[in-house]
Amino acid sequence: MLTPHGLVEMPAFMPVGTQGTVKGVTVEQLQATAAQMVLGNTYHLSLRPGEGVVEELGGLHAFMGWPGPILTDSGGFQIFSLAQMTRISEEGAVFRSHIDGRLVSLSPEQAVAIQEALGSDVAMVLDHVVALPNELDAIRDAMERTVRWARRCRDAARRAGQAQFGIVQGGLDESLRIECAEQLVELDFAGYAIGGLSVGETPGEMYRVLDFTVPALPRGKPRYLMGVGRPQDLLTAIGLGVDLFDCVMPTRNGRNALAFTDEGPLRLRNRQFERDPRPLETACPCAACRHSRGYLRHLFMAGEMLGPILLSIHNLTYYQRLLAGARAAISEDRFSDYRLAKMQSWGVPIGM
């Protein structure tokens, strides 16, 4: 995918830079993980510092000092998951800020305008996310509103060079998902996201949704699975045709002393690592892997910031290495073997 700030090789994983920073890492450290594109959050940035401040300081790229591509989400998921007392009407959402409780509105047109002020390379349409499980009528209602809002976002978009992606909703229901995908494809977006997953359903249910939704989206455009997920989710979704991912897992789990490795996750607070001289992974080039597991454990036990920092760096590097391996395997037509070998080394049963 070509953007005004460079090429993104697919499939790709985007680290999450919610508030204008990937938590705990500098731009230089983020570049060293081989991240290509980062995600920023419209909901958070519009509440604090406000898109006007970001725009005045040169847009989100200059503001956070990230020279590569940026995708901004629309706020639809945060309104569902973070905001308080949310009321959705046809016009848009009205909710109370999770920061200070003040009343805020977000319409499709506002979501577009904010993202244009932020100046991201890819903007997402505003969607209506509902919890799962839910009544079919509520899921249908949110899906249909998502399509109407997508059209309003498309019609409101003005910024040259900023691509816009539609978002497929429809819960776990095959006909709703396919209907949503078909209507969005008619609106002709630059790419398509699959939203409303990772909200309470099982991994098997999520894979089933991908299995029938991805084929309803055009092959020639990016297909983006929002907010997912574990390493096994990424490889399974890639096998089902997904191109683009974002997730807080590498950084959030890193801050909580969990390191992703080819042998599965290591919980660094565990006593077994107290005197372990080995790095997290021998072959990993990251800054954390210049240290022993014993040292990393000490940092967490002593409450030192450097523990969360180093494990965030390691996990971000792990995800980028995993995706780079997937791209190489795809180009050499051995992706299925790559995925099976990784699942086996993690000890993860297929389908989980």
Added chain:
Amino acid sequence: MLTPHGLVEMPAFMPVGTQGTVKGVTVEQLQATAAQMVLGNTYHLSLRPGEGVVEELGGLHAFMGWPGPILTDSGGFQIFSLAQMTRISEEGAVFRSHIDGRLVSLSPEQAVAIQEALGSDVAMVLDHVVALPNELDAIRDAMERTVRWARRCRDAARRAGQAQFGIVQGGLDESLRIECAEQLVELDFAGYAIGGLSVGETPGEMYRVLDFTVPALPRGKPRYLMGVGRPQDLLTAIGLGVDLFDCVMPTRNGRNALAFTDEGPLRLRNRQFERDPRPLETACPCAACRHSRGYLRHLFMAGEMLGPILLSIHNLTYYQRLLAGARAAISEDRFSDYRLAKMQSWGVPIGM
């Protein structure tokens, strides 16, 4: 000063790596600040993870991944400032750990043994620190014990290549300080520290102590002012003959959103910086100064780890640039002008 891990150009400022890490910065970032030597804490490291763990993982240099010189303090100051229910006898100190309340002892011989296990380049003798102001008898008693303990530390030292510094005590009293210095010089240490300052006295009182203590220490050996201080303290002390410093100020103040600059400290939470596009300092090469003050303020307002990280890096860099400037000025015989110009640009009256 030549150490087994390299040369330290004097005067030098050591960042504080209390628990085997300078808080919030990686080794690579620390090297980029131009730090030459770091300080580690015997008290903290012996409590957690324990010097046995550090030794098993290759010693403090390998443990924290710092290839340059390391100085370890003896624990004397932490027993005074951090430990609970401390009882000092001629044998040593017995106190309760500030971490878990368990009873711990630290004698001069143990302080030497712990630092030998840590493998620092410079070890400090165990000293007896008392609060100021205090009764002259108590100050004399602690000073005399400090000298007896210094002799025991000297006699206990076994590790080849590890230098040992004595510590001058004696409160604010001229005759006690000079008596202590003379007795320590007789014991012939590789360097001499001035301890027991920055414990409640005024800057003027501290400068007065330096004024009569430094001349009592040999010119040809490093003179180290422990735990000090503000940029103006460093320059004034250098003018009085001090060669070596350590202080938590650059990192602690950085975590609290205070940035040192040639125009004096900036408090980044201040509303005035909300839309300020300038870096903290135009001429500073650090990672923080690639960003605007507006962005740095946002990081603190949003509670993002990157704020403390970047301001720690800036302040550490600022201190190193200040000391590099002092070294250049000394070698060009214009240190007095250098100090006066800095004091003026900070807006600090001489003597404060």
